[in-house]
Amino acid sequence: MKRPTIADIARRAGVSKGAVSYALNGQPGVSEATRQRIVAIAQEIGFNPNSAARALSGASARAVGLTLSRPARILSIEPFFMGLISGFEAELAARSYALTLQVVATPEQEVEVYRRWWGERRIDGVIVTDLRENDVRIPVLQKLQLPAVVIGGPGDTGKIAQVWSDDAGAITETVRYLTALGHRRIARVSGLPGLLHTQTRTRAFNDVCAALGLNEALTVPSDYTGEEGGRATRRLLIGADRPTAIIYDNDVMAVAGLAVAQEMGLAVPGDLSIVAWDDSPLCSLVHPPLTALSRDIAEYGAHAARELLAAIDGKQVSNVEAGTAHLTPRGSTAPPR
Amino acid sequence: MKRPTIADIARRAGVSKGAVSYALNGQPGVSEATRQRIVAIAQEIGFNPNSAARALSGASARAVGLTLSRPARILSIEPFFMGLISGFEAELAARSYALTLQVVATPEQEVEVYRRWWGERRIDGVIVTDLRENDVRIPVLQKLQLPAVVIGGPGDTGKIAQVWSDDAGAITETVRYLTALGHRRIARVSGLPGLLHTQTRTRAFNDVCAALGLNEALTVPSDYTGEEGGRATRRLLIGADRPTAIIYDNDVMAVAGLAVAQEMGLAVPGDLSIVAWDDSPLCSLVHPPLTALSRDIAEYGAHAARELLAAIDGKQVSNVEAGTAHLTPRGSTAPPR
DNA sequence: CTCCACAACTTACCCGGTTCAGTAAATCTC
DNA sequence: GAGATTTACTGAACCGGGTAAGTTGTGGAG
Missing domain, CATH: 3.40.50.2300 (Response regulator)
Structure with a gap:
């Protein structure tokens, strides 16, 4: 099955590629009537813009990266990360950003992954978890000017925004x-x-x-x-x-x-x-x-995702506290005998 | 920081873009001496091919997709999926494929995600979990000719390979x-x-x-x-x-x-x-x-990833049984009183 | 000495979007 | 009603790789 392109839409609508691009992206430059005709055709033939072409012509890759840096046996049982992922995802999917995941063993390997992702232009930003003292990842992200949000802190991350809980x-x-x-x-x-x-x-x-x-x-x-x-x-x-x-x-x-x-x-x-x-x-x-x-971990993740998307959009983001934990007493605490 | 491109390498090596492409991809058409010089320069300036450009010029996107179709509260605690992800990842990272993740609520929504990914040319194949009877996802994947591997079964999936355990x-x-x-x-x-x-x-x-x-x-x-x-x-x-x-x-x-x-x-x-x-x-x-x-869930996932990569490479893959569970007796079983 | 084969390149176009510089027609301005 | 501005487009360049087709230069065969 052939993927439809804007050229196909342009042919059917009797306009140029450029007009189609303007119409689908809500840019000025086409009349409202033409826009609606183009949008209808796109809908009809099930058009989705080729993300590679989009990313290549300067726009964003519409994807963010997340590395998981715990050994597999911990990841599999630790509910925290899955909760975080669910939260990100809800926010990213709403703006049709993809989430790219990679499991790494060490912070050094993680840095390598960031470098590669950046070089490949695969992602627009990353979410960094498990901040350490003098974290090796921070200077690299700053040098690459890769938009990022750090979860966990507060700590010294320069201009990179942090989302942390009290x-x-x-x-x-x-x-x-x-x-x-x-x-x-x-x-x-x-x-x-x-x-x-x-x-x-x-x-x-x-x-x-x-x-x-x-x-x-x-x-x-x-x-x-x-x-x-x-x-x-x-x-x-x-x-x-x-x-x-x-x-x-x-x-x-x-x-x-x-x-x-x-x-x-x-x-x-x-x-x-x-x-x-x-x-x-x-x-x-x-x-x-x-x-x-x-604490609402999914909401914590969603919050971080929102901050990251804002940073990608070039907005100034600052450190925010989100999702402070509160005590939920159940059966495992009582006065000592 | 500017990303290095093959044009940068070509300039420094005093050759054309085409020669650099041949050299880096191990294609014939350049002498061994030139190839080594080009590879050395690429290494030195930290070159990574732009994945968008690569995907656009007909090659693969070097990414596979996985949807998670359980509600967040189950995902967060169910160790199975994280184990599976770790297994995939090990295999994918070794061949520098990225893993793209999306959380979905229903099979219908999942189908939509597959369509979008395919249209966007974002991924080369998908891993499908939780096979159902008369699964709506199977005919769509077949129609789109999207390489896929199904985990769970055995069931009727036509030409789509299955990885299942006994x-x-x-x-x-x-x-x-x-x-x-x-x-x-x-x-x-x-x-x-x-x-x-x-x-x-x-x-x-x-x-x-x-x-x-x-x-x-x-x-x-x-x-x-x-x-x-x-x-x-x-x-x-x-x-x-x-x-x-x-x-x-x-x-x-x-x-x-x-x-x-x-x-x-x-x-x-x-x-x-x-x-x-x-x-x-x-x-x-x-x-x-x-x-x-x-059972070794990570290995199960790794197996599925290998099958998927083979399918993406155009190899004929068949249904395989992997990771049969065996009983590990611990303290919770004994003769009844 | 000519012709041919082949290695080692270069050139140019392709992929599918985005975007900028034009252009023609319609509308406004005084 | 001539000139200025706006609207609604078109055409072409561009992003960064991949690759088919063309161009050298060299060596060997006849």
Whole structure:
């Protein structure tokens, strides 16, 4: 089957290619009657502009890129990214932008992917996740002048816009809630310590614990996997002064922690309270259901997509806070026995 | 920053554009010495061919499409798709094909996306998941002559290649295992009943149960969500002749089922044995860890990607079986009390 | 010494849109 | 009613690669 082109439309309408282009793009230069005739023909023959031709003649590629930089075994189970993708997609599809995805292993490889995408003119912008300290990706994006939006922060990204959520506020709220319940020994199992938002959370956790006079604010670094989260939990629970509450940096580790507690014969929430960051259906699924810090991840993603599209359109975008997490108490938190 | 083009390389090498194109694509028509000089310059200035220009001049777009057709709340938690994506990606990245993703709500919308992608010449082929009976997508793909690979089946897809796993064999093995443990009342909570592989599983389940003389082979249709899975489990367990074993069509429903059993005071595996289809880290995370039907989903995806790339290259591809699931016994199955 | 084959290029056009510089006719202006 | 402006187009260049067809220059065969 042959793809229809504007030349086909031009022939049928008895006008030139240029007129068709103006008509379909809502540019001035054609009469309203002609425009409607052309649009009707385009509709009738099922015309879609060839994206390559469009991209080639200076316009945008109408596509944005996203790299996923976690190992496959984490990606497959971590609901966060899929939620984020769903959110992007809703926004991108509405403006018929395509989403191009690539899984990478390291930040260096990710930079290479950006360079290639840019060189190939395959995408108009990228969404960057998991901001790190002195992130190698930022200077490259700036040099390439590739429109970008960073998710996670706040951090130093120069002119590149950031979308971030108030992690410090959320963790402060959580610790206050747990101490209100009567907990004095609160621990935390964190995500990858290299990530900026992990550091933000750790700092805020230490601060609020100090402010409340809790002197055993222990953060055990982990890597978002269930295995590591379980191991970290076991290490926390075998000590003499075991914590009565643990906050986890993602839902997967929290669920793993719950399993470890049950395996060790500890009652949840009787002997141990558990709070999961990022709520997901997973948290309501287990027994008892987990108290969680909920935020609308899809909306978070949609927000980032909107910012990126604005940046691509050349608008000045600034850092915005979106989707602050709020505590959703469920069955896994209670006063300590 | 300006993107380097073959014209830039040609100028620096003192040859014509055509010579550069031949040299970089390994075509005959340039001497080995010139080729090396050109390749060296391309490397030095970080040249990447403009994908739009390439796609426009008849070559391929070097991209494939994938639509995700489950609601966001399922996608976010269902590890299957992310596993599949990781597998594709590994294969696609190796041949520097891009993956374009779109989330859709209905098969009709999906068909529209295929039409648009085809019209825009955005992709060279698509991967189709969740084959249904009399699937509306198949005739469209055939008419557009868009290279495609179907995951799931076997079913009637004409010339479009299929990659499928032996679901019937896997469920037969599982039922045999459970009866060997002594179970006589085995139930099943299935996925979406419209999907072809759900029907295949149901038929095989009924067959093996009949063959083994189990006359209460009940399949409760569900939709892969935890909520529905939990509800289906509750319905099964409140009956007088409640099953002593339940097989779930995905891991999320199995985990939800486990929570329901625990909530109802039933011991797993003492009072109820649970088997999850598709293993994932989630299954090992809960307590007790779930016996599961494991298969290498990433490899399954990689296989599909290889088939698709072969189809794009114009090679004749045939239906292949890949990644048959095998039973991984863990703590959730035991002889009934 | 001529003719031919072949390697090693160059030239020029193609893909399908976008866009700018023209142009002819219609409308406005005084 | 002549000149200025506006409208509604057309024609052609352009984006950056791919590639068929044409042009050299060299070496070998006869």
